[in-house]
Amino acid sequence: MSRFRHLLKDFWKLCCSLKLAIVLATLATLTAFGGSLLMPSRPWIFANMDSVNLGEWLARQGRQYPGMTWWIHLYGALLLLLGLNTACCVADWLVHLRGRWRKSGEYLIHLGFVLLLAAYLWGCLAGFRVAGEAIAVGETRPVPRLPGYYLRLHAVEPVLGPSGRPMDVRSSLSLLRGETVVAEQAVRANHPLIWKGLTVLGLSFDQRNDGFRFTGSLGTLELRAGSRIALPDGGELHILDYRPNGARRGSGGGPFEPVFFGEIRHPGQPSEHVRYALREGLPSALTRIGLDLRPLAPLQQPVSILAIHYDPGLALAFAGALVMTLGILLAIGSFYYKRSRGDRPLL
């Protein structure tokens, strides 16, 4: 029994060992040093590492290029071991806190590192990153890969620089859980919408052609998917869909052109489907009911292009950063305090 205890004690000593920490940190540094030399010359493998989280990146690029990415697995494993070693060190400090409280600053730095490492690992395993999500003004879209959450864009406007060039984009966004607004933010550079682990950033802005302005017998009309027009004969024209590139001129390789899909409804009669490709002229179904719709101009809707990142470990990472900052300030304070007392502060 005492032999087993002795072995256990030795193992714990090894787990908390300072020399082990140095060896692991050295090996991790050397691994990443060597591996990072591959990065600049192989942008097709490494350039998009930040566009998805590390877990997804390794699952995709790691499988495709195992010979070039193995060092990241090794580096991760060494850092994980270093994290465990540091965690044991912190646990040992907590056990002996009465005798080691003077070193609290240094151990809080250790604890901060462990929390940051754990948070990063959690984010890699359960987080995601999506870029290039386009959302139009007034539109409500589900947050990808996060069921029950929606983003609504209220307004988008470019922020112009002194020379008149767009420097930034300001997008007024709401995050909804079901019907309830849980967060609102005017998203721009350095001002993302952050809610729990979700971060929504504005990347750029654009315009989307979502309908057409017409003139004719009913005056000027703006038609989009979902628009309804009351017809003079008591019926109704319901626009089911609008596709800015829905029709192709000519039989083969002509350019794409806008097309409306609608439905004419009269009480007590079966509905009639109608397709209106603007270049081809008014379809017979519309001329028959005496509706004149001459296209004037496309309707453009401002669109915000967003990046949506989810990291469930974000709060833990922030806690780690806070603990580490506190540890640094305490360690510096303790260093100068000891010096003022004439001690030689070994840190």
Add this chain to the structure above:
Amino acid sequence: MTEFAQILLWGAFLCYLLSVNLYLLHALIRRPLLWRGAFALVGLGFLLHSLCLGLRWYLAGYLPVTNLFSTLFFFSWALAATYLYFELRNRIHAAGLFVMLFNLLLLGTALPRDSALKPLIPALDTPLFTLHIAFSFLGYAFFAMAFSLGVLYLVQRRLGTALLPDLALLRQLNEEAIFLGFALFSLCMLFGGIWAQVAWGYYFSWNIKGLWSFLVWLFYAGMCHAKFVRRWQGTGYACLSILGFALVLFTYLGIGLLMSSNHPLD
């Protein structure tokens, strides 16, 4: 106003140049008046340097550390401040020659470059930027100081001259520089991480600059532990300080100038 800033800059450079010459003379003929004069010149140079930095900050409306000129300029200012800190606390005298020579090299490299103040782009318009770069270059300055002290330790070990502080003091100062540099660089990494989260949506970037900055942090974290290992104390620690600063220089200049990164220098 910008012309005045240029005058201040050249004034600071001249003071540092003269101080290096006086330190050099002191190394040769050992007169206390010489190192006192050299130290006074460093103080005056630092004052002019600080005024120039303050004026540029006022004119730009933000801490102007965004390109190669301004980073070299700020690094040089931080190194002069670090040297003054060590000199005032420990009276290292002739040891200043090596540090100020390096400082002169930094400022001399900055001088011929474009010093124009450009409007701040929205991505940099945050207090996190100021905190990130200020702590970054203060950390670098302490690492540069540790490098100088490491070199001096090796020189003193070989020559045993009365001109330099004794080995025990050099070792203690080296350890102090590493600890303070590590603390400041950790703050730089933490503020940088928070900034990356709000600017890019993630707090750690696998861009080569992010990776190497973490390697620098890991290296100096290892050094903070290595001083407790008897085998690494003294000479080993001095060698590690030199190696560590090579990592710092590559992370700052090598990656910034030679590679495509998210921290471009020009």
